[in-house]
Amino acid sequence: MSQEHRESLLEVTNLSVYFHTDRGVVKALDGAELRVGKGEVVGLIGESGSGKTTIARSVLRVLPPAGKVINGNIRFAGKNLLQLSEAQLNDSVRGKGITLIPQDPFNSLNPVFKVGTQIKDIMKWKGSDGEGRNIDEDKIIAMLEQVQIPAPADQLRKFPHQFSGGQRQRLMIAMALLPGPDLVIADEPTTALDVTVEAQILQLMMGLVLERGISVLFITHDLGVASQICKRIVVMYAGQDMEDAPADVIFSQACHPYTRELLESLPNPEGDIRDIPGEVPGLVNPPSGCRFHPRCFRATDRCSSRTPEKTMMGDGHWVRCYHPIRA
Numbered sequence: 014m015s016q017e018h019r020e021s022l023l024e025v026t027n028l029s030v031y032f033h034t035d036r037g038v039v040k041a042l043d044g045a046e047l048r049v050g051k052g053e054v055v056g057l058i059g060e061s062g063s064g065k066t067t068i069a070r071s072v073l074r075v076l077p078p079a080g081k082v083i084n085g086n087i088r089f090a091g092k093n094l095l096q097l098s099e100a101q102l103n104d105s106v107r108g109k110g111i112t113l114i115p116q117d118p119f120n121s122l123n124p125v126f127k128v129g130t131q132i133k134d135i136m137k138w139k140g141s142d143g144e145g146r147n148i149d150e151d152k153i154i155a156m157l158e159q160v161q162i163p164a165p166a167d168q169l170r171k172f173p174h175q176f177s178g179g180q181r182q183r184l185m186i187a188m189a190l191l192p193g194p195d196l197v198i199a200d201e202p203t204t205a206l207d208v209t210v211e212a213q214i215l216q217l218m219m220g221l222v223l224e225r226g227i228s229v230l231f232i233t234h235d236l237g238v239a240s241q242i243c244k245r246i247v248v249m250y251a252g253q254d255m256e257d258a259p260a261d262v263i264f265s266q267a268c269h270p271y272t273r274e275l276l277e278s279l280p281n282p283e284g285d286i287r288d289i290p291g292e293v294p295g296l297v298n299p300p301s302g303c304r305f306h307p308r309c310f311r312a313t314d315r316c317s318s319r320t321p322e323k324t325m326m327g328d329g330h331w332v333r334c335y336h337p338i339r340a
């Protein structure tokens with residue numbers, strides 16, 4: 014089945030999120046859109062500050078107190094997440110239907126408790142796996158074996174600092190899979206790791222999610238990493254989604270000027286890196302209309318007047334641009 018015809022699991026539409034800060038109101042997301050189909054692996058890519066984590070936090074409704082959803086809709090498995098009560102969210106969504114693999118596993122584990130105690134406590138709260146069975150120690154050990162942690166029963170008696178970065182990330186993957194989620198949001202899960210360990214962990218994670226049919230929203234600033242594992246890629250810039258296409262199309266036929274610049278900025282075989290000209294805008298007073306316009310080589314007056322609607326460029330290929338590149 015082609016990716017774009019899959020039934021939706023997660024649908025984020027027209028999402029705007031503001032942070033109230035001493036510097037002013039940070040307009041972190043401006044009408045952002047994103048869809049993840051059932052069993053689909055979607056990459057959400059963008060530079061630092063483009064709003065990737067803010068989308069993830071909005072979906073799980075765990076924005077920091079300064080952050081407010083101003084507009085938009087988030088639907089997951091037929092539920093309108095922005096209208097559920099906290100109790101309903103805890104009951105069926107957070108850590109259950111949707112789990113998170115965070116960027117920095119060290120911050121997600123309490124240093125003063127043994128790993129086994131922490132996993133058991135969290136799983137007690139989660140109550141059961143996806144099929145309604147309790148998550149007991151045997152299940153935890155079996156999952157640690159699946160993520161290839163050696164001698165798992167012994168490991169449960171260790172403290173977080175006794176694990177390497179790669180092992181901690183394997184623990185995070187195990188904890189994200191134990192409740193039998195429908196969707197895993199992986200927020201830059203391997204950026205803290207070296208390249209060899211990163212490749213091993215990504216391969217392991219992808220094997221486990223694909224065999225279970227779990228959908229993944231894979232957040233990264235690394236287009237290279239996204240292309241290895243994602244079927245579809247959504248490109249974000251300064252809080253707006255710019256292009257959404259199958260991964261191979263992003264590489265061969267990207268239409269959005271920003272995506273083109275991003276591809277140009279990938280290191281070439283000689284290892285040279287070319288920066289995108291201009292600067293990432295501040296989001297207290299972001300550029301009007303298409304937020305890329307001050308840096309865009311194709312910009313016209315129209316671009317700063319209004320945010321472009323999405324235009325369909327091909328099967329499952331959408332772009333938000335008044336002057337998409339068609340060649």
Ligand SMILES: Nc1ncnc2c1ncn2[C@@H]1O[C@H](COP(=O)(O)OP(=O)(O)OP(=O)(O)O)[C@@H](O)[C@H]1O
Pocket residue numbers: 032033034039041059060061062063064065066067068077079080234296
């Ligand atoms: N708690 C906060 N208070 C104020 N501004 C915030 C807060 N969290 C995020 N922002 C702002 O919102 C914007 C989007 O941030 P976000 O963390 O979502 O970006 P990101 O794409 O995940 O970046 P990174 O790749 O660095 O993780 C940024 O301008 C950021 O400064």
Ligand code: SF4
Pocket residue numbers: 269270271303304305306307309310311312313316321333334335336337
């Ligand atoms: S809408 Fe205009 S400014 Fe934005 S990317 Fe397209 S051409 Fe450039």
Ligand SMILES: [Mg+2]
Pocket residue numbers: 065066067200
């Ligand atoms: Mg982030």
